[in-house]
Amino acid sequence: MSKKQKQNFLDYIPKHNKLFPYGENKDGNVEITRQNRGLFNRLAQIFFRKPKASRIELDAFGSYIWKQIDGEKDVWQIGKLVKEKFGEEAEPLYERLTEFLHILRSNDFILYVNLQKK
Numbered sequence: 356m357s358k359k360q361k362q363n364f365l366d367y368i369p370k371h372n373k374l375f376p377y378g379e380n381k382d383g384n385v386e387i388t389r390q391n392r393g394l395f396n397r398l399a400q401i402f403f404r405k406p407k408a409s410r411i412e413l414d415a416f417g418s419y420i421w422k423q424i425d426g427e428k429d430v431w432q433i434g435k436l437v438k439e440k441f442g443e444e445a446e447p448l449y450e451r452l453t454e455f456l457h458i459l460r461s462n463d464f465i466l467y468v469n470l471q472k473k
Contacts, residue, residue, distance in 0.1 A: 370426030
């Protein structure tokens, strides 16, 4: 790919970041665990009884997307699967999917295996 060609977000392949364990709760929704580390978090744990780990529960839509992230499917393929499962309820599909993946990436919950650095 030449430097002038732009990367298409739909071609990105997300994978889970192994630093954040996850599982399913009793409702079948995914819960991601984030360890609260660092000096300020440690002080908050001591003085304000804050937890050592936070659990982030995804809704049904987010949980389904999370389960599709396998390090092999690209964003476009995941979007097709979401459309098959949720139909019109998923619309506007790619806007919602893109925003959700950006949030996951900004929190380091996912990485992109084929992201080329500029």
